[in-house]
Amino acid sequence: MMRLNNNGVFSGFKLRQIQRILLWILLIVVSAAFASACNGISSRNSASSRNETASQTEVRVISHAVGTTEIPANPQRIVTLDSTSLESALAIGVTPIGTINTDWTHLQSDLTGVENIGITGEPNLEKTLSLRPDLILGNTYHQAIYPQASQIAPTVLAPFESSADWKTVFALVSEALGQSDAHDQFMADYEARLAEFKAKMGNRLQTLEVSVITVPADGRITVYLDQTFAGTIVRDAGLQRPPSQRHSGFSERLSRERMQDIDADVIFLWNSALPGEDDQEINAAVTQLKQDPLWQQLNAVQTNRVYEVPYYWIGPGPIAANLVIDDLFQSLLKEEVIDEQEP
Numbered sequence: 551m552m553r554l555n556n557n558g559v560f561s562g563f564k565l566r567q568i569q570r571i572l573l574w575i576l577l578i579v580v581s582a583a584f585a586s587a588c589n590g591i592s593s594r595n596s597a598s599s600r601n602e603t604a605s606q607t608e609v610r611v612i613s614h615a616v617g618t619t620e621i622p623a624n625p626q627r628i629v630t631l632d633s634t635s636l637e638s639a640l641a642i643g644v645t646p647i648g649t650i651n652t653d654w655t656h657l658q659s660d661l662t663g664v665e666n667i668g669i670t671g672e673p674n675l676e677k678t679l680s681l682r683p684d685l686i687l688g689n690t691y692h693q694a695i696y697p698q699a700s701q702i703a704p705t706v707l708a709p710f711e712s713s714a715d716w717k718t719v720f721a722l723v724s725e726a727l728g729q730s731d732a733h734d735q736f737m738a739d740y741e742a743r744l745a746e747f748k749a750k751m752g753n754r755l756q757t758l759e760v761s762v763i764t765v766p767a768d769g770r771i772t773v774y775l776d777q778t779f780a781g782t783i784v785r786d787a788g789l790q791r792p793p794s795q796r797h798s799g800f801s802e803r804l805s806r807e808r809m810q811d812i813d814a815d816v817i818f819l820w821n822s823a824l825p826g827e828d829d830q831e832i833n834a835a836v837t838q839l840k841q842d843p844l845w846q847q848l849n850a851v852q853t854n855r856v857y858e859v860p861y862y863w864i865g866p867g868p869i870a871a872n873l874v875i876d877d878l879f880q881s882l883l884k885e886e887v888i889d890e891q892e893p
Contacts, residue, residue, distance in 0.1 A: 612726050614706045615690045621704040622684050624728060629681060631673050631688030631699075633657075634716055635708065637867030638723035639687070642732040648681045656862055656869060678702055687723055712800050713779035713865040720868050736868060743875050748788050750883055755788045758882070759814040761795065761850070762863065765821060765839050767831035773812055775799045779865040780818070783874045809844045816882065817850040822861035857881045 608623040628646040630636040636649045640660050648665040650673055665681055668674040671691060675698055678686070683703040689710035692699065699705040706726045708719040717737075724733030748755060762774040762784060774780050776791075777800045784791075794811040795802075804811055821836045822829075839845050850856050859877055862870040 610728075612706050612722075614722060614726075615709040616693060616696055616707050619700070619704050619706055621706065621726060625685035625726070627681065627683045627685070627703075628727070629667065629678055629683040629686045629703070631667075631686065631692050632670050632710075633866040634710070634713075634719045635687040635689065635723050637869050638716075638720040639727065641720065641736055641868040642724055642727065642729040644727050644729065646687075647683065648678060654862070654866065654870075656873060675699065675702065685726065687726060689719060712777050714777040714782050714800070716779055716782070716865060716867050716871070740868070740871060740875075743872070744786050744788075747875065747878060747883075750879075751788070754882075755790070757790070758816065759790045759792045760784060760816045760818065761792060761812045761814040762818045762820065763812050764819070764864075765832070765835045767828065767835055769806075769835045769838060771804045771806075771809065771812055771839070773802045773804060774820075774864075775801060779870070780820075780863045780874060783871055783878075787875070787878055789878075806842065806844060809842070809848070813848045814850055815853075815855060817848070817856045818863065818877075818881075819856055819858045820861070820863045821858055 609620045610623055612619050612621055628639060628644060629648040630639060630646045631650060633650070633652050633654060636646065636652065637654070637657060639646055640657060645660060646664060648667045649661070650668055650670045651666050652661075652670075665677070667677045667681075673692075673695070675695065678699070679702050686699050686703050686705040687708075688699070688705065689708045691710060692707055696705060696707060706722065708722045709715065710719060720737075721730075721733060724730050751758070762778075762780045764772045764774070766772060773795060775795060776782070776785055776798060792811070792814045819836070821832055845851060857877070860873075862873050863877075
């Protein structure tokens, strides 16, 4: 008959008791870990849900030429459909991910890595879609494609009748990009430069008359009036126009017989080719103009005050506007020094 040792019975009982205690502890730990994990998942899901909701609600409403549009509070992937919107964005330090093909030389250094989406007036919407923009900027020339563009991303179109509207476009683009302060600073600097120009010109501003012209391939002179890009800057600079040009309008085509209407103290001659025009044809037309006896009789020609100015005198935006002011300083204030030196 087998006998159990008292120590052995006690030891076995004690071991089973310890095992049960350890099992309970293990169950408690596992339960706590599971509850913590569930709470963590719930917290992350809640946070993710809150973030997603916040991103969906963080929008601004922009009024523009064709209505109102909800846009992201801080758009990051911008596509511009025209040169003025493009230049407006660049002027406040925003580089789009895509834009139309542009020949504006003064903008090329800022367009490295920017995708080409086609030409002005005919942007490639499939290419635009592939860029996944969160904001599309254009003007009223793009009303026909506005419904399709709006399906790709929130789209804002600025009112635009002529290049004289560059300030309106600049202001709206800046607002859409959340950069109104940068716009205000840029325009304050623009006004300060003009104030400096006016101060240095002094009384000459009251009498100095200027014309801004171009000569297309057909040889008929075109006068740029106040409702043009250059016209707005000439007006902002306080410069006068000849009596024949003191009326509103965009431009006026003149026959050779009306050449006297372009005469002024100073003539700015823009002689660059537009898209679709041939440089050689333009140069030939300018050469022919300069050989015309009626041209040679003009006051500005006889006093050697005809300045041939670069392509950016016809636009398209705030960067070009400062370049035009540079030219005004260089040409007209140089004249002032010459006048002071004459006996």
